[in-house]
Structures are given as structure tokens and as C-alpha cells.
Amino acid sequence: MSASLLAADLPYWAQALLRVLGGVVAVLLPAGTIVYVFLFKMMSFMQSRLGPMEAGPYGSMQLFAEVGKWLQKEDITPERADRFIFKIAPLVVLVSTFLLVAVVPFGPDAWFTNFEAGVFYMLAVSSVSVLGILIAGWASANKYSLLGGLRAAGQLIAYELPMVLAVIGVIIQAGTMNLQDIVFAQNAGSMFGWDGLGNPYILTQFVGFIIFMIAVQAELTQTPFDMPIAESELVSGYMTEYSGFRFLTFFIAEFATAGVFSLIASVLFLGGWGIPFAWFGWDTMDSVDNWMNVVGPLIMVTKMMLLSFIIMWVRFSYPRFREDQLQRFAWKVLVPVSLVNIMITAILKVAF
Amino acid sequence: MLAADLLVAQNIGFGIIALLMVVGALRVVTVNNVVHAALWLVVVLSGAAAQYLLLSAEFVAITQVLVYVGAVMVLFLFGTMLTRARIGAENDLNNKNWKIAIPVSLLMLGVMSWVIVDGFSDEKLIDNPGEMTQVPVQLISDDIFGPYLLPFWALSFVLLVAVIGAIVLARKD
Numbered sequence: 001m002s003a004s005l006l007a008a009d010l011p012y013w014a015q016a017l018l019r020v021l022g023g024v025v026a027v028l029l030p031a032g033t034i035v036y037v038f039l040f041k042m043m044s045f046m047q048s049r050l051g052p053m054e055a056g057p058y059g060s061m062q063l064f065a066e067v068g069k070w071l072q073k074e075d076i077t078p079e080r081a082d083r084f085i086f087k088i089a090p091l092v093v094l095v096s097t098f099l100l101v102a103v104v105p106f107g108p109d110a111w112f113t114n115f116e117a118g119v120f121y122m123l124a125v126s127s128v129s130v131l132g133i134l135i136a137g138w139a140s141a142n143k144y145s146l147l148g149g150l151r152a153a154g155q156l157i158a159y160e161l162p163m164v165l166a167v168i169g170v171i172i173q174a175g176t177m178n179l180q181d182i183v184f185a186q187n188a189g190s191m192f193g194w195d196g197l198g199n200p201y202i203l204t205q206f207v208g209f210i211i212f213m214i215a216v217q218a219e220l221t222q223t224p225f226d227m228p229i230a231e232s233e234l235v236s237g238y239m240t241e242y243s244g245f246r247f248l249t250f251f252i253a254e255f256a257t258a259g260v261f262s263l264i265a266s267v268l269f270l271g272g273w274g275i276p277f278a279w280f281g282w283d284t285m286d287s288v289d290n291w292m293n294v295v296g297p298l299i300m301v302t303k304m305m306l307l308s309f310i311i312m313w314v315r316f317s318y319p320r321f322r323e324d325q326l327q328r329f330a331w332k333v334l335v336p337v338s339l340v341n342i343m344i345t346a347i348l349k350v351a352f
Numbered sequence: 353m354l355a356a357d358l359l360v361a362q363n364i365g366f367g368i369i370a371l372l373m374v375v376g377a378l379r380v381v382t383v384n385n386v387v388h389a390a391l392w393l394v395v396v397l398s399g400a401a402a403q404y405l406l407l408s409a410e411f412v413a414i415t416q417v418l419v420y421v422g423a424v425m426v427l428f429l430f431g432t433m434l435t436r437a438r439i440g441a442e443n444d445l446n447n448k449n450w451k452i453a454i455p456v457s458l459l460m461l462g463v464m465s466w467v468i469v470d471g472f473s474d475e476k477l478i479d480n481p482g483e484m485t486q487v488p489v490q491l492i493s494d495d496i497f498g499p500y501l502l503p504f505w506a507l508s509f510v511l512l513v514a515v516i517g518a519i520v521l522a523r524k525d
Contacts, residue, residue: 082439085391117411117489124414127422131394134429138387141439153430157423177489 019112026101030259030304031252036063037305038312039255046316070251073244078141081241086139090242090249092132097253099125100260105180107273107296108288118179119171122264123164126219129257130156133228136250137238148237151323152228155218158330159225163215165338169208169345170201170268179267184285187274198276202269207341209269211334216261217311218330220254224318227326258308266303273300362406369406373399381450384441386432394425411489 010018040062044051052059077083103118105111115121130153137149171177174185189199202209218225229237239250266272273296282288321329376395383389397420404413496504 080439082387085387115410117414120411120418120489121414124418124422127418127426130426131421131429134426134433135387135391138429138433138437139439146433150430150433153426157426157430160422 023098023101023112026104026106026263027098027256027260028252030263030301030308031256032063033305034255034259034308034312036060038309042309042312043316067248070244070248075244075246076241078241080141082139082141085135086241087246089132089136089139090246090253092135093129094249094253094256096125096129096132097256097260099128100257101263103179104260104263104267104300105183105273106300107293108285108290110273110293110296111180114180115178117177119167119177119182119268122179123160123167126257126261127156127160129253133238136242140238140241142241144234145238145240148228148234148240151234152221152238155221155225155228155326155330158327159215159218159334162211162330162334162338163219165335165342166208166211166215167268168342169205169338172342172345172349173201173204179264179272180285183267183272183274186271188277188283190278195278196276198271198274198278200269200271205269205341205345207337208345209265211338211341212265212268213307213310214334216258216265217314218326220258220261220311222258222311222315224314224321225326226320227323230320258311259304262304262307262311263300265307266300270303270307272303273297275299365406366403369399369402373403384443384445385439386442386445387429387437389445390425390429390432393428394421397421397425411492 040051040059050059052062055061055065077086100122102112103115103121105114133152133156134149137145137147137152140146170182174182176182176185186200187198189195191197191199191203221228228234229239234240239247242250273292275295277283277288280289373396376392376399379392380389380396383392397416401413401416401421404410404416
């Protein structure tokens with residue numbers, strides 16, 4: 001790889017500090033953008049209203065107003081709650097998001113860690129958030145919270161499986177679990193000898209992409225999969241008893257995870273930070289020019305906005321699944337379809 | 353062995369994590385709340401994952417998190433919360449045979465230590481720890497689906513038995 005931006009000659013602690021700062025930016029920036037652009041503005045336009053207009057020009061400072069509002073609210077703990085677990089539960093969910101962003105590559109040298117088994121790591125740490133949601137529901141000492149937590153756990157376990165199986169198709173095709181190598185395989189690849197577009201896996205793994213996006217929608221508990229926080233039945237599920245800063249943590253984690261999953265989906269299916277390498281005559285990872293470290297993150301943000309737009313669009317458009325429909329859909333539709341997808345991918349991989 | 357050899361970052365990290373795991377393991381059996389016990393078990397299992405990372409066995413560490421923290425413990429907590437999980441202390445959690453468990457676990461510790469010491473004695477996996485690198489995932493899969501294919505299949509039958517058992521238990525008719 002060409003001379004690295006971060007590895008310039010910095011001591012280990014400075015690199016570690018920069019990586020942590022980069023991680024915070026990579027988590028909070030997408031979360032803020034998604035909340036303002038989609039949750040405040042797009043939802044309002046879809047409902048024929050303007051949304052927040054008062055704070056700042058065109059309501060653009062509304063986000064800071066909201067954060068200020070949440071921070072000055074009282075941090076209430078229910079009297080009969082399990083205090084310690086009640087307090088750490090939102091942090092467990094947020095930490096899982098931070099761990100998730102650690103493997104996302106943003107450019108030829110712009111990555112936090114270059115795990116050999118990056119895809120596998122991503123699936124492992126995303127399942128840790130279930131633990132936080134489950135104990136949040138239990139520790140609140142509230143029957144609605146407990147029901148919400150149990151529903152969330154059941155749903156997240158059910159949709160974890162199609163997500164893993166959908167990603168396996170990509171791994172088979174790329175022949176690697178390293179996210180950086182998957183980006184390379186897509187951009188350096190060619191379709192029937194024509195390399196003008198590379199070989200983005202959304203074309204060959206379209207079924208996998210659809211299953212992955214549905215599973216992401218369910219993992220994020222966004223409508224139509226928002227049974228765990230169904231406000232007409234469960235107040236607001238596992239989040240019912242939380243207020244102030246701790247509610248804000250849940251809120252940030254939800255939309256930051258939406259952003260990070262969009263980033264991961266764009267790496268797996270849309271070619272990640274890369275542009276088709278044939279355009280500039282790059283044929284190995286080392287020959288990629290250094291300016292891609294600046295352009296790459298911008299390409300990633302564009303793709304992230306596109307995918308999270310789809311997530312939010314679906315969220316605002318569809319009514320909620322019933323609990324049994326939701327489980328049946330995961331086990332009887334998504335899992336078999338993704339197993340068939342794996343089989344066909346494997347056969348084609350061996351055949352060609 | 354000199355003190356300078358022992359006081360490297362990996363050994364210090366190993367000591368801290370090992371201490372945390374021992375404390376966690378003791379709390380699993382002494383704490384008087386089912387959910388707290390399960391959460392201490394999460395601490396122990398994540399500690400094991402951290403130890404694998406220190407040994408640069410990245411793939412095994414991730415598997416540990418995915419299988420034990422992400423799936424087994426979640427199902428465990430799910431099950432306990434669905435049936436009986438009160439907030440606060442419960443007094444009747446101790447099995448009255450707990451004293452028998454102490455010699456049994458000490459015996460297990462002795463047997464396992466003996467096996468490890470007998471099997472490896474002072475053999476080193478790598479002579480120079482500084483050169484330790486990540487084991488490629490391909491090597492692991494080549495081993496599993498090559499010489500160890502038969503044990504791997506045998507293990508999957510264990511899961512099949514559990515699945516059939518669950519269906520038999522759950523069916524009403």
C-alpha cells in the first residue's frame with residue numbers, strides 16, 4: 001500500500017487517539033445527518049408539512065436544540081429498577097455501534113482496523129446490541145419494557161440469520177472475508193470482460209442485497225419491523241422508562257447503527273469507497289492513487305445517504321408487521337431464499 | 353525466567369483479563385439474582401474472547417463473541433426473563449448439593465492442567481513472540497474441512513439431536 005496518511009510517523013498512542021476520534025466522527029456524523037435530513041425533513045415533506053423551521057436557517061440547527069433539550073432533562077431511574085444494569089444498558093447498545101464502524105474501510109489507507117475476518121467480526125459485534133436491549137427491558141421493572149425487550153430479542157435473533165446467510169454469497173464470490181479485499185474484488189473485477197463498471201455485487205448478488213437490507217431494517221427495529229417499540233401497544237417498548245441523556249444514547253445508537261449498516265451494505269454490495277479501477281488503470285491495491293483517501297470517504301458518504309434514504313423511505317411508507325407475520329417472514333421466507341442463494345452462488349463459483 | 357521477560361504488555365494484559373474472568377466466574381455462582389449471574393457469565397465469556405485476541409487467534413475470538421455472547425447468552429437471558437427473573441435478591445437459588453461441586457471442579461482443574469502441561473510441557477508455538485501474525489482464515493478452514501472433517505460432521509449431529517429434542521418437547525400433539 002502507498003504511503004499511509006495515518007501511519008505518517010506518529011507514535012502508537014497518537015495513532016490510537018486519531019482512530020478513536022475518527023470513529024466518533026464516523027458514528028455521530030451519519031447519525032446527525034440521517035436524523036436531520038430524513039427524520040426531520042423528508043418525513044415532514046412526505047406528510048405535506050415543513051418540519052422544523054425555527055432553529056437556524058431552514059431549521060438546520062434543530063438538531064443542537066434537540067440535544068440541548070435532552071441533556072437538560074432529569075435522569076430518572078424508576079424506584080424498583082435494577083439501578084446499575086438500568087444505567088449501563090444504553091451504553092452497551094452504543095458501544096456495539098462504535099465497534100461496528102471499526103472495520104469499515106473508507107479508502108485505500110483510510111481504515112481503522114484491517115481485520116482478516118472483517119465480515120465475520122461485523123456480524124459478531126452487531127449481535128452484542130441485543131444484549132443491551134434485553135437487559136434494558138428487564139432492568140426497567142416495567143411490564144411494557146420487558147415485553148418490548150423480549151420482542152426485540154426474538155426479532156433480532158430471527159433476522160440475524162438471514163443477514164449472515166445473505167453475506168455468505170458475497171464472501172463466496174469475493175473469496176475473502178476482508179472488507180478491504182471485497183472492495184478491491186468489486187472494483188478491479190469485470191463483467192464478461194468489460195471492466196467499465198467493475199463488478200459491483202449488487203448485480204450478481206441482488207437477492208442477497210435485498211435480504212440484507214430487509215434484515216438491516218429489522219435489526220434497526222425500523223417500521224415495518226418496529227413491533228418491539230410499537231407505541232400503540234407497548235408505550236415505547238424497552239425505552240419506556242428512559243429519559244434525558246440515556247434516552248438520547250438509545251436514539252443516537254439507533255440512527256448511528258442505521259448509518260453504519262448502510263456503510264457496510266455499500267462496502268459489500270455497491271463497491272465501497274472505490275471507483276472502477278479500470279478508469280485510472282489501477283490493477284493492484286498498491287497502485288491506487290493517494291487522493292482516493294480523500295475522495296473515498298466522500299463516495300462512501302454518498303452511498304450511505306442513498307441506502308439510508310431507502311431505509312427511511314420504507315420506514316415512513318409501510319404499516320407494521322404483526323409479531324407472528326414477522327417471525328414467519330424471517331424463518332419461512334428469508335432463510336430458505338438465502339440458503340438457495342448460497343447454493344446457486346457456490347455452484348456458479350465452481351462452474352466458472 | 354527473568355522478570356523482564358514476564359513483564360511484557362501481553363502478559364500484563366493476560367493477568368488483568370484472567371483476574372477479571374476468575375472474579376466473574378466466582379460471581380456467577382455466588383450472586384443471588386439469576387440475571388446478574390447470566391451477565392457475569394457474559395463477562396467471563398468475553399474475557400475468553402479477549403484472551404484469544406491476545407494469542408492473535410482472531411477468528412476464534414470472533415466466533416466466541418458471535419456464538420457465546422451474541423447467541424447463547426441472549427437465548428439464556430431470553431429464557432430466564434420469559435419464565436422467572438425477579439428484580440432484587442432471591443434466597444433459594446443455591447442448590448443444596450453445592451458442596452459436592454467443589455471437589456469435582458478441583459478435580460477437573462487438576463485433570464485439565466495435567467493434560468496441558470503433559471501435552472506441551474515447555475514447547476513454544478513460536479520462538480519469537482514479536483513475529484506472531486494473524487492466522488489466515490483459509491488455513492483454519494483447510495484444516496476443518498480437511499483432516500478434521502469427520503469430527504466436524506460428528507459435532508453437527510450433536511446440534512441435530514438438540515434440535516430434534518426441542519421439537520419433541522415443543523410439540524403438543
